[in-house]
Amino acid sequence: MFQLEEEVKEEPKKDYDLAKSLPINLQGRNRFSQFIASVLVNSLYEMKNYPVVLINTVLSPLSFLVLIEFVSRGSLLGEAIEGGFIMSMFSAGMSLQGDLSHLKNDFKLQDMVVSSPTSWKVYLAGMATSELVYSLPALVVLGILAGYFLHFTPLGTITFLSVLFMMFITSIAVGYTFATFSSDIVQSFAFSRLLSTLFSTIPPVYYPITYIPYPFRYFAYLSPTTYAAELAQNAGGFIRLSPDAVAIDWIVLAAVTVTLFFIASRKARWREI
Numbered sequence: 069m070f071q072l073e074e075e076v077k078e079e080p081k082k083d084y085d086l087a088k089s090l091p092i093n094l095q096g097r098n099r100f101s102q103f104i105a106s107v108l109v110n111s112l113y114e115m116k117n118y119p120v121v122l123i124n125t126v127l128s129p130l131s132f133l134v135l136i137e138f139v140s141r142g143s144l145l146g147e148a149i150e151g152g153f154i155m156s157m158f159s160a161g162m163s164l165q166g167d168l169s170h171l172k173n174d175f176k177l178q179d180m181v182v183s184s185p186t187s188w189k190v191y192l193a194g195m196a197t198s199e200l201v202y203s204l205p206a207l208v209v210l211g212i213l214a215g216y217f218l219h220f221t222p223l224g225t226i227t228f229l230s231v232l233f234m235m236f237i238t239s240i241a242v243g244y245t246f247a248t249f250s251s252d253i254v255q256s257f258a259f260s261r262l263l264s265t266l267f268s269t270i271p272p273v274y275y276p277i278t279y280i281p282y283p284f285r286y287f288a289y290l291s292p293t294t295y296a297a298e299l300a301q302n303a304g305g306f307i308r309l310s311p312d313a314v315a316i317d318w319i320v321l322a323a324v325t326v327t328l329f330f331i332a333s334r335k336a337r338w339r340e341i
Contacts (some may be wrong), residue, residue, distance in 0.1 A: 102190050107198040115202065126206045129156045133213075136274045144275050146217055150228070150300045151274035152210050154293060157232045158268045160203040161239025164195055165260045168247035196240045224303035231296045231303075234325050238292060239267075241328035266291065273297045276307050292324040 115122060129152035136148040220228060246259050271291040272280055277298065280288055288294045295317040302309040309317070 102194060104194070107194055107201060112198075112201065121202075122205050125203060126209055128159060129153075129206050129210065132269075132274050140275070146304055147276060147297075147301055147306050148274045149210060149213050149217055150304055150306075151297065153207070153214070153228075153232055154235055154273050154296055154300065155268045156203050156206045156210065157236040158239045158293060159264055160199040161196065161236050161241075162243045162260050162264050162267075163199050163202070164240055165243035165247040165250070167199070168195060168244065169250040192240070192244055196236075200236070218304055220304060224305070227303040228300050231299050231321070234321055235293065235296050238325045238328055241325070241332040245328075245332045267293050271297070276301060278307070292321055295321045295324075 132155065133145075133148040133152045136144050136151075140148075242263060243260070246263075250259065271288050271294045273293050273296075277285060277288055277294060298307065298309060299314065299317050299321070301307045302314060
């Protein structure tokens with residue numbers, strides 16, 4: 069009788085060990101399937117069922133671009149296009165906050181993912197990619213404008229793409245961290261709008277920082293998007309930075325990105341407590 073009880077207790081452990089000992093190729097296929105599912109659910113299906121959301125995606129970066137075009141009478145069009153790219157990439161990562169919060173609080177999806185073999189890294193990668201797919205209409209329009217009005221060298225192109233990638237990673241880290249702590253979608257949207265304004269609207273993303281008077285210029289450097297915009301504008305030939313200034317911008321931008329992602333991996337509340 070005691071032996072039977074011991075066998076019953078040990079049986080769940082055997083099942084767990086069996087699940088953990090799946091072949092590596094099967095684990096890889098499972099992770100890829102989970103990754104694709106996130107992209108389908110959070111972007112492609114929504115874009116197909118509600119095409120009107122694409123209009124908002126395109127108008128968000130272009131509205132500031134048009135405003136800068138009118139105010140500067142075309143003199144800052146190149147900087148505005150680069151700013152539209154930076155804002156699109158940053159907004160894509162910040163949109164992750166609202167979507168993750170909605171799925172976590174309203175559909176309890178995160179609880180199901182936590183109880184599954186899916187890790188937070190696979191879940192986050194799939195959801196982040198879905199936000200990038202969601203932003204493709206705006207990026208395509210900006211890409212067409214960039215083809216006409218921006219003239220990068222090969223090194224400048226690599227620099228610009230690297231800046232956009234780091235902005236995306238930074239915003240993902242911020243969006244994911246706030247989403248795991250958010251208890252309501254309304255609270256999440258409030259944080260998202262506030263952070264988007266502080267990081268991509270107030271800083272000199274659509275125009276050179278030299279347009280800001282010196283007493284206030286130091287506040288602009290509190291935002292990592294300022295350093296990203298400087299590097300992008302320097303790569304496009306709109307401003308000239310010294311090698312030391314370029315190095316400082318890269319160091320600050322990389323440090324902020326690594327720090328925020330480290331905080332997200334350590335402090336984000338993946339499991340409810």
